[in-house]
Amino acid sequence: MNTRLLTKISVLSLAVVVSAGMVGCKKKPHATPPGPGPGLEGAGGPIAVAPAPDTTGIMPPRSGDPTQRNQPPRLAANTVHFAFDSSVVNPSERPKLDDMAGYMRENPNQIITIEGHCDERGTAEYNRALGERRAQACREYLAGAGVDGNKLQTISYGKEKPADLGHGEEAWAKNRRAEFIITGQ
Amino acid sequence: MKHRMWSVLAVCGMAGVAMAAAPAVRIIKGQAPKINIAVEPFAGDASAQQIAAVLATDLVRSDWFNYVPSANAEVIVRGTVSGGALTGAVFSRGHSAPVLQKVCAGDNSGPRSVAHQMADEIVRNIAGKPGIAQTKIACVANATGSKEIYVMDYDGANVKRLTNDHTLTVRPRFGPNRRTLVYTSYRSGWPDVYIMADIAAPAPRRVAYYPGLNTGGAISPDGRRLAVILSKDGNPELYVMDLATSGLTRLSRTRQAESSPCWSPDGSQICFISDRAGQPQLYIIPAGGGEARRVTFGGYKTEPDWASWSVSAEVPDICFCARAGRQFQIFGLKSRTGEELLLTQDGADNEDPCWAPDGRHIVYSRTVSHRSSLYILDAFTGRTIELNPNLRVLGDCTAPAWSR
Numbered sequence: 305m306n307t308r309l310l311t312k313i314s315v316l317s318l319a320v321v322v323s324a325g326m327v328g329c330k331k332k333p334h335a336t337p338p339g340p341g342p343g344l345e346g347a348g349g350p351i352a353v354a355p356a357p358d359t360t361g362i363m364p365p366r367s368g369d370p371t372q373r374n375q376p377p378r379l380a381a382n383t384v385h386f387a388f389d390s391s392v393v394n395p396s397e398r399p400k401l402d403d404m405a406g407y408m409r410e411n412p413n414q415i416i417t418i419e420g421h422c423d424e425r426g427t428a429e430y431n432r433a434l435g436e437r438r439a440q441a442c443r444e445y446l447a448g449a450g451v452d453g454n455k456l457q458t459i460s461y462g463k464e465k466p467a468d469l470g471h472g473e474e475a476w477a478k479n480r481r482a483e484f485i486i487t488g489q
Numbered sequence: 490m491k492h493r494m495w496s497v498l499a500v501c502g503m504a505g506v507a508m509a510a511a512p513a514v515r516i517i518k519g520q521a522p523k524i525n526i527a528v529e530p531f532a533g534d535a536s537a538q539q540i541a542a543v544l545a546t547d548l549v550r551s552d553w554f555n556y557v558p559s560a561n562a563e564v565i566v567r568g569t570v571s572g573g574a575l576t577g578a579v580f581s582r583g584h585s586a587p588v589l590q591k592v593c594a595g596d597n598s599g600p601r602s603v604a605h606q607m608a609d610e611i612v613r614n615i616a617g618k619p620g621i622a623q624t625k626i627a628c629v630a631n632a633t634g635s636k637e638i639y640v641m642d643y644d645g646a647n648v649k650r651l652t653n654d655h656t657l658t659v660r661p662r663f664g665p666n667r668r669t670l671v672y673t674s675y676r677s678g679w680p681d682v683y684i685m686a687d688i689a690a691p692a693p694r695r696v697a698y699y700p701g702l703n704t705g706g707a708i709s710p711d712g713r714r715l716a717v718i719l720s721k722d723g724n725p726e727l728y729v730m731d732l733a734t735s736g737l738t739r740l741s742r743t744r745q746a747e748s749s750p751c752w753s754p755d756g757s758q759i760c761f762i763s764d765r766a767g768q769p770q771l772y773i774i775p776a777g778g779g780e781a782r783r784v785t786f787g788g789y790k791t792e793p794d795w796a797s798w799s800v801s802a803e804v805p806d807i808c809f810c811a812r813a814g815r816q817f818q819i820f821g822l823k824s825r826t827g828e829e830l831l832l833t834q835d836g837a838d839n840e841d842p843c844w845a846p847d848g849r850h851i852v853y854s855r856t857v858s859h860r861s862s863l864y865i866l867d868a869f870t871g872r873t874i875e876l877n878p879n880l881r882v883l884g885d886c887t888a889p890a891w892s893r
Contacts, residue, residue, distance in 0.1 A: 361723020362722055363699075363700035363701045363720070363721050363722070364700060370679065389764070389789065391745075391746070426812075426817070427791045427840050427841055428659060428841075429748055429749050429791070429792060429841075430746075430749060430762055430792065432673075432680070432702065432704050432748065433725040433747060434746050434764075437724070444723075457701070459679060464636070464657050464659075471859065
């Protein structure tokens with residue numbers, strides 16, 4: 305009887321392990337594991353595997369003052385640019401994010417705020433959401449590169465803070481961007 | 490009398506909506522039905538003629554009346570002003586008994602409010618429509634060097650600055666009464682949503698301040714819920730907050746951006762923007778959650794607003810902003826049929842439309858050579874006017890909101 309119970313338990317554990325593995329596979333490669341991820345080696349036997357709420361990308365509590373704009377040259381050089389109405393990180397912009405990932409590994413205690421910005425075309429409110437998407441796209445990329453998501457926060461200014469006050473494509477291309485600033489140590 | 494007016498309106502309404510030829514998108518260019526009205530000089534104290542003049546202007550602004558000499562009028566307004574109150578009477582031509590009698594004291598803020606109250610009585614009782622003369626308009630303006638929120642009467646008079654945040658304060662929207670305003674401010678350094686319960690005594694309460702973006706606040710018609718865009722879970726998504734408990738219901742779950750929610754008049758649905766299909770489009774979702782239904786197709790479409798009252802089946806009930814060629818224009822959508830109508834086309838960028846509670850007029854921001862000012866569109870006829878040229882002292886006026 306004891307044996308049967310044990311068998312049952314191990315079958316159940318196996319099922320748990322398998323489903324945990326599947327949940328792990330389903331996640332996007334650059335997901336931010338919230339706390340003790342889907343690991344199987346936690347203390348104390350089989351882990352109660354919840355049906356994994358999608359916690360991908362949950363934001364840490366706010367920290368620091370984003371209006372101070374502490375932006376050393378290396379961070380300024382890594383400003384990421386985007387195509388019109390797009391929050392996709394272009395391949396040409398990835399080296400900047402890879403350098404940011406390196407910077408954050410060298411400075412593991414810093415909290416970085418990613419500012420999302422848009423060009424002047426389109427309504428302010430939609431651009432506020434689009435700017436946030438751009439900042440979040442960078443955050444997701446960095447988390448996928450191993451940066452701790454809890455050190456990355458976002459703010460969107462939409463089209464309110466252009467880098468270039470001009471009105472042509474040259475200015476617009478500069479204004480569709482994500483910038484990195486330090487908001488905490 | 491009232492019945493006769495209604496039938497006149499119904500006939501004119503059908504004849505009046507002549508269509509331009511384009512198949513999917515067209516401009517309404519109608520001859521709106523109008524009643525010929527005269528306001529005779531009022532008897533009484535010093536403010537009497539000012540009240541009469543403001544009343545006449547209000548009736549013209551309602552777009553349900555032509556202001557004519559008494560000899561040509563179907564309807565005549567007479568009145569006596571005493572102790573700050575107007576005793577007004579409205580007569581149908583050829584009848585000695587008034588069809589409407591009313592004592593109006595306004596909101597005790599002076600002659601203009603007295604006139605506005607009488608105007609709304611006349612529009613409601615003679616034209617049979619909701620009046621807008623006692624409504625307010627809020628907007629964002631940058632004269633101080635920061636973006637602050639201002640509020641004014643519906644005709645652009647009595648402008649008052651509501652915020653003093655010295656930063657970006659944006660996207661005002663009125664609650665179901667004419668006093669409550671919700672907006673987004675970066676005053677904490679971050680974009681948060683605030684509610685001002687009474688714009689007469691500004692005391693903002695911060696209601697959404699999660700990590701990331703908090704914006705797009707829109708209060709439900711019953712005043713109990715707030716539709717809002719939050720990115721706390723890693724992406725801008727649509728939520729509904731119970732304003733009594735601050736409890737949140739998440740309505741969208743995408744990898745793209747959601748923005749700019751507005752409520753159906755009965756509070757059962759929310760229209761919002763999502764770019765889940767590649768470009769921003771309008772979607773409608775049950776306010777309690779469920780499947781979002783895409784209601785526009787093609788192009789780049791943002792900032793929907795759902796009219797609280799439907800003036801006619803010919804006039805769309807949802808207005809929004811869309812790219813048309815190299816510019817942005819105001820469009821309408823008939824939510825029942827999905828038909829889209831182009832409502833402005835004047836060589837300017839026209840954005841951020843918001844309905845008046847009469848379901849006929851739309852306030853929007855018109856930008857020419859990078860300067861923005863507020864305009865009013867009559868969705869029945871396509872006619873547009875600048876709200877009030879005096880507002881230019883506020884700098885660029887954008888993101889207007891009309892009280893319900």
